[in-house]
Amino acid sequence: MTARMRAFSIGSLGPFVLFAILAAVGCDLARDADRAYVNATIYTVDEGFTTASAMAVRDGKFVYVGDEAGVEGYIGPNTMVVDLEGTTVIPGLHDAHIHIRFGERELYPRIPDIRSTLGEWASVEQMQAAIRHALATGEGMRPGPEPRWIVLRGWMSDVWDPPVFRKELIDAVAPDNPVFIYRYTHGSGANSKALELAGITRDTPDPEGGHILKDETGEPTGEFVERAPPQLTRLIPDLPPLTDEELRRNLVEGTELALASGLTTLHGASMTGYDEVQRRLELYREGLLKIRINEMVHPSAARRLGEPLNLDNKYFVQSVKEFADGALGSRGALFMEDYSDYPGYRGEPVRSEDELAGLATELLPIGFNLRVHCIGNGGNHVAINAFERALDATGVDGRDARFALEHAQMFIPEDLPRLVELGIVASMQPLHATEDMHFAEARMGPERLQYAYIWRDLLDMGVPLATGTDYSVSPYNPFYTLHAAVTRQDRDNNPPGGWIPQQALTREEALRAATMGAAYAMHAEDILGSIEVGKLADFVVLPVDYMTVPAEDIWKIEPELTIIGGEVVYARPVGGES
Numbered sequence: 001m002t003a004r005m006r007a008f009s010i011g012s013l014g015p016f017v018l019f020a021i022l023a024a025v026g027c028d029l030a031r032d033a034d035r036a037y038v039n040a041t042i043y044t045v046d047e048g049f050t051t052a053s054a055m056a057v058r059d060g061k062f063v064y065v066g067d068e069a070g071v072e073g074y075i076g077p078n079t080m081v082v083d084l085e086g087t088t089v090i091p092g093l094h095d096a097h098i099h100i101r102f103g104e105r106e107l108y109p110r111i112p113d114i115r116s117t118l119g120e121w122a123s124v125e126q127m128q129a130a131i132r133h134a135l136a137t138g139e140g141m142r143p144g145p146e147p148r149w150i151v152l153r154g155w156m157s158d159v160w161d162p163p164v165f166r167k168e169l170i171d172a173v174a175p176d177n178p179v180f181i182y183r184y185t186h187g188s189g190a191n192s193k194a195l196e197l198a199g200i201t202r203d204t205p206d207p208e209g210g211h212i213l214k215d216e217t218g219e220p221t222g223e224f225v226e227r228a229p230p231q232l233t234r235l236i237p238d239l240p241p242l243t244d245e246e247l248r249r250n251l252v253e254g255t256e257l258a259l260a261s262g263l264t265t266l267h268g269a270s271m272t273g274y275d276e277v278q279r280r281l282e283l284y285r286e287g288l289l290k291i292r293i294n295e296m297v298h299p300s301a302a303r304r305l306g307e308p309l310n311l312d313n314k315y316f317v318q319s320v321k322e323f324a325d326g327a328l329g330s331r332g333a334l335f336m337e338d339y340s341d342y343p344g345y346r347g348e349p350v351r352s353e354d355e356l357a358g359l360a361t362e363l364l365p366i367g368f369n370l371r372v373h374c375i376g377n378g379g380n381h382v383a384i385n386a387f388e389r390a391l392d393a394t395g396v397d398g399r400d401a402r403f404a405l406e407h408a409q410m411f412i413p414e415d416l417p418r419l420v421e422l423g424i425v426a427s428m429q430p431l432h433a434t435e436d437m438h439f440a441e442a443r444m445g446p447e448r449l450q451y452a453y454i455w456r457d458l459l460d461m462g463v464p465l466a467t468g469t470d471y472s473v474s475p476y477n478p479f480y481t482l483h484a485a486v487t488r489q490d491r492d493n494n495p496p497g498g499w500i501p502q503q504a505l506t507r508e509e510a511l512r513a514a515t516m517g518a519a520y521a522m523h524a525e526d527i528l529g530s531i532e533v534g535k536l537a538d539f540v541v542l543p544v545d546y547m548t549v550p551a552e553d554i555w556k557i558e559p560e561l562t563i564i565g566g567e568v569v570y571a572r573p574v575g576g577e578s
Helices: 068-074 102-107 124-137 167-171 192-198 244-260 274-285 299-305 353-366 377-394 413-421 430-436 440-449 455-461 478-487 507-513 516-521 551-556
Strands: 003-007 017-023 035-038 041-043 054-058 061-066 080-083 088-091 093-098 150-155 179-183 188-190 210-214 220-226 263-272 292-297 309-311 315-323 369-374 404-407 425-428 465-467 539-542 561-564 567-571
Touching: 035 068, 054 068, 061 068, 093 465, 093 478, 093 516, 124 150, 124 167, 167 188, 167 192, 167 220, 179 192, 192 220, 244 263, 244 274, 244 561, 244 567, 263 274, 263 315, 263 516, 263 561, 274 292, 274 299, 274 309, 274 315, 292 299, 299 315, 299 353, 315 353, 353 369, 353 377, 369 377, 377 404, 377 413, 413 455, 425 516, 430 478, 455 465, 455 507, 465 507, 465 516, 478 507, 478 551, 507 516
Parallel strands: 035 080, 041 088, 093 263, 150 179, 263 292, 292 315, 315 369, 369 404, 404 425, 425 465
Antiparallel strands: 003 017, 017 080, 035 054, 054 061, 088 539, 179 188, 188 220, 210 220, 309 315, 539 561, 561 567
């Protein structure tokens, strides 16, 4: 094709050279693309994990994937050709389990987090410094009469020496104010003043769904497993509710942060209610939300909707979220046997097998599947049993239902083959392994540890694997996820060689789990998850090659461009600051 080119710019697309092609002859408008991308290393994540160097997009879908010679047939008078200058392209990344509350932590903190922005653990001294800061500035202090409550979040005692939360650690800096600090996930702690005001003593019974930890003398340590006693939490003054405009702004601006990280689809795991679904639909219809969301809703929302929802392949509502147990670090995860470091205690069940089976059986005929939080081997066992009963009751094939174990961290050996037989998806968070490695063996012992965080074993068995972060428990950056999946190390690249390295994924496998695996979990593998003709044009442009960059540097990757449906939704500003 004979053509002449002239350069022009669009917005702030960074360093890339953009061209409009004015073709003189040979144009086929039925084949002409809106945009053609050339001179790139494109990892398609198709079945063969093939690579390409050029691709074309029309009406938000890929119409060609191949090389420069082949893409010329899709370039017409109005096609924009983008020279990607040797950069790398991967499919749009999913977070298969994320709590979409970006604004509350990143933009408008309502409960200050004692962790750093990268999510590193706070030391005792840093926790105490955060409490002093609250006393000095009022940040984290609740309104109300004196002594005012201080409410923070983010502690993890297993990195301390000794690795124990004690109320005295807070008393040392805040003896006169009641202090309540949420653990980084599931659980909480309080100081002596808070316990005194709530009347919690050695004789106080455990709350429903929770547990009061006590020392060797029987005195409360100040730590609560899963739920804190209601006589304490009801004393904490509430924050003013967010206005509708604040909720809208938080969602829009927060999801823009996700776009900048390379995420194109979020699997919302917050048991979203019906009214919030309507708010999100409104934002999509106004054109304010660009990212795709696959929502896990509260059972009541599914019942009220009556059937799954798909708004222009942007907003999907087809799953219900539920809980089987709590978290491992707080000792709320449900085990079949006692905790190794807390004899006589097996964790906290949330929903029974009967409850989960009944709900799943109710939901399948109206088109909803169930995605269940389950961490301990007991929690996973309960959920697997419930899924099997629902499939038997409805006659639905498990590969069509695609029930998911959210977290899927620990199993009993007998349950592993059942995952394949029942078509269950393992929705896992690689970052949790690099966080839980500080305490996992102490909680469960070496024998049970053999069946925990077993990404490699599950994948080799044929279990569909989807990965995410569980933000705001862990940072939402998908390259942190890919790094942890490949190295089994934290971002300081510890421990040397990785934690239980035989369970690591290859780079290809990790990328598949964050793209095609997650798309499969949401019944969208035909339209999302890979760069193939006919699929929606979601992709990310990277300045380095994900497949060859040193493994220890994967977490440092920062996207240049994020594209959803052919539309540039994020461009890294010139100079690299976002």
